[in-house]
Amino acid sequence: MARKLAAFVRLSEVDLVVMSDLYRRRRRFSVGVDMIHQGQTDQSAFVLASGWASSYKILPSGSRQIVNIQIPGDFLGLRSVLFRTADHNVEPITVVHASEVRQRDLLSAFSQTPRLATAVLWAASRDEAMVVEHLVDVGRRTATERMAHFLLELGARLRLVGLGTREGYLCPLSQYLLADTLGLSAVHVNRVLRELREAGMVTFQKGRVVFDDYNALVEHASFDRAYLDHDGPLLH
Amino acid sequence: MARKLAAFVRLSEVDLVVMSDLYRRRRRFSVGVDMIHQGQTDQSAFVLASGWASSYKILPSGSRQIVNIQIPGDFLGLRSVLFRTADHNVEPITVVHASEVRQRDLLSAFSQTPRLATAVLWAASRDEAMVVEHLVDVGRRTATERMAHFLLELGARLRLVGLGTREGYLCPLSQYLLADTLGLSAVHVNRVLRELREAGMVTFQKGRVVFDDYNALVEHASFDRAYLDHDGPLLH
DNA sequence: CGTAGCTTTGATGTAGGTCAAGAAATGTGG
DNA sequence: CCACATTTCTTGACCTACATCAAAGCTACG
Numbered sequence: 001m002a003r004k005l006a007a008f009v010r011l012s013e014v015d016l017v018v019m020s021d022l023y024r025r026r027r028r029f030s031v032g033v034d035m036i037h038q039g040q041t042d043q044s045a046f047v048l049a050s051g052w053a054s055s056y057k058i059l060p061s062g063s064r065q066i067v068n069i070q071i072p073g074d075f076l077g078l079r080s081v082l083f084r085t086a087d088h089n090v091e092p093i094t095v096v097h098a099s100e101v102r103q104r105d106l107l108s109a110f111s112q113t114p115r116l117a118t119a120v121l122w123a124a125s126r127d128e129a130m131v132v133e134h135l136v137d138v139g140r141r142t143a144t145e146r147m148a149h150f151l152l153e154l155g156a157r158l159r160l161v162g163l164g165t166r167e168g169y170l171c172p173l174s175q176y177l178l179a180d181t182l183g184l185s186a187v188h189v190n191r192v193l194r195e196l197r198e199a200g201m202v203t204f205q206k207g208r209v210v211f212d213d214y215n216a217l218v219e220h221a222s223f224d225r226a227y228l229d230h231d232g233p234l235l236h
Numbered sequence: 237m238a239r240k241l242a243a244f245v246r247l248s249e250v251d252l253v254v255m256s257d258l259y260r261r262r263r264r265f266s267v268g269v270d271m272i273h274q275g276q277t278d279q280s281a282f283v284l285a286s287g288w289a290s291s292y293k294i295l296p297s298g299s300r301q302i303v304n305i306q307i308p309g310d311f312l313g314l315r316s317v318l319f320r321t322a323d324h325n326v327e328p329i330t331v332v333h334a335s336e337v338r339q340r341d342l343l344s345a346f347s348q349t350p351r352l353a354t355a356v357l358w359a360a361s362r363d364e365a366m367v368v369e370h371l372v373d374v375g376r377r378t379a380t381e382r383m384a385h386f387l388l389e390l391g392a393r394l395r396l397v398g399l400g401t402r403e404g405y406l407c408p409l410s411q412y413l414l415a416d417t418l419g420l421s422a423v424h425v426n427r428v429l430r431e432l433r434e435a436g437m438v439t440f441q442k443g444r445v446v447f448d449d450y451n452a453l454v455e456h457a458s459f460d461r462a463y464l465d466h467d468g469p470l471l472h
Numbered sequence: 473c474g475t476a477g478c479t480t481t482g483a484t485g486t487a488g489g490t491c492a493a494g495a496a497a498t499g500t501g502g
Numbered sequence: 503c504c505a506c507a508t509t510t511c512t513t514g515a516c517c518t519a520c521a522t523c524a525a526a527g528c529t530a531c532g
Contacts, residue, residue: 008318039462057368057369057372059372059376059377059458060458061376061458063376064376065371065372065375065376067368067371067372078361079361079364079365082244082357082358082361083361083362083365085462087365087368087462087463088368107354110350110353110354111350111351114346114347114350114353115347117346117350117353117354117357118343118346118353120357121318121353121356121357121360122318124357124360124361124364125314125315125318125319125360126319127364128315128360128363128364128367129315129319129323131364131367131368131371132293132303132323132324132367133293134371135301135303135367135370135371135374136293136295136301136303138371138374138375138419139301139374139418139419140295140297140299140300140301140419141295182375183374183375183376222295222296222297226275226321226323227323
């Protein structure tokens with residue numbers, strides 16, 4: 001995370017010390033145990049050390065929308081500490097190890113090292129950019145485009161933390177999770193994956209995503225990774 | 237805007253002076269003139285004094301997704317100043333008067349009054365909460381639910397700035413704009429509006445939204461405005 | 473006072489949903 | 503290491519919400 005923030009704001013020694021202190025509270029979560037629960041007050045944020053998690057909202061009708069999938073290195077639940085009550089749920093997808101960041105610690109870190117607030121603002125904006133792209137996915141792309149776009153984005157993010165290559169990556173997401181992420185039904189997700197596989201673009205089977213034809217996939221999804229790359233410190 | 241931020245962070249006299257300085261550069265935009273253009277570098281942010289604007293993304297296919305509708309008092313284009321190149325467009329819907337906030341001014345304001353960064357972080361998070369809700373709309377709600385939810389959210393926001401009541405509000409959005417916001421076709425937007433009108437819930441005609449049965453509409457949309465209300469300064 | 477952008481409606485097409493049921497995989501306790 | 507349960511995947515048949523196409527009536531403003 002420090003590396004991520006440093007991409008935007010040049011952090012001093014002091015900044016780094018204050019930050020590392022935020023990491024002190026290590027926790028472990030099993031699948032099925034909420035990390036953050038919608039409607040609860042006084043929730044924490046987390047920095048994922050290992051494992052995958054999902055942030056989602058549940059509708060009264062029972063259907064749910066996954067807002068984003070978090071991978072190691074991600075900072076999650078910021079809104080749940082900035083607001084009095086959490087407006088979303090976060091649930092592990094695999095076993096998760098994470099550092100808990102309490103509200104008071106975060107806010108006091110902000111006042112101790114003001115640049116940290118700016119850096120976190122930047123990180124939150126990068127996050128928002130992803131949600132926006134996700135909205136475009138769901139609002140204006142067909143099912144296969146959505147799926148292609150999603151798998152590419154995930155791949156790009158995993159590569160940034162060394163968990164993927166241009167060839168592919170390990171992916172613990174079930175088709176149900178994909179469905180709730182992409183606003184589709186699980187059945188249709190299955191068909192879409194088959195289509196993409198038969199078209200020779202990606203193969204997602206047995207927990208592994210393999211890019212059979214990366215360029216064709218990029219083309220099909222009209223994937224432009226600009227929104228993920230915003231490096232080079234703006235603030236000195 | 238100062239009022240909005242103050243809801244989260246107690247701002248000092250100095251903070252307010254620094255902020256008011258950000259307002260100095262007043263500009264006017266006519267319909268059809270982009271305020272921010274996707275892909276351009278070195279764009280500004282704006283605080284809307286009057287008029288409505290829309291932030292959107294265009295896909296190579298030509299279709300577009302409106303990410304949010306901005307009303308007076310809103311701060312827009314933050315991501316376009318935090319990132320090197322803008323990742324979205326902003327276009328006026330009506331004639332707009334706005335204060336331009338340049339990147340260097342914003343960043344220097346952040347270092348002069350550190351609490352401002354935290355306050356803007358909070359405002360950005362509130363914004364993100366709206367985008368998230370929008371994603372849920374498009375991903376998991378039916379067309380009439382989406383429309384109902386959108387009109388209610390807009391109403392709630394307009395009330396906060398004194399431009400609407402529980403009865404309704406003036407709304408300059410065309411059915412094309414609604415369609416691109418909600419991920420529908422313009423034709424279907426028309427039918428959905430008719431349905432809601434005939435069901436006695438809302439009437440949107442001639443630039444005016446009238447809530448015929450507010451409670452029924454809230455019920456239909458399963459609208460919970462919690463994500464809009466996060467007041468009371470967390471930071472002293 | 474005409475022309476361009478909205479709104480409205482009807483007819484028809486299709487992407488993706490729902491229901492159902494069997495096959496693989498995965499996990500669990502003995 | 504096996505029996506059994508549970509989840510996940512896969513496929514087919516059928517259905518529906520919404521899209522697309524087309525055309526007519528409105529509104530507005532230059």
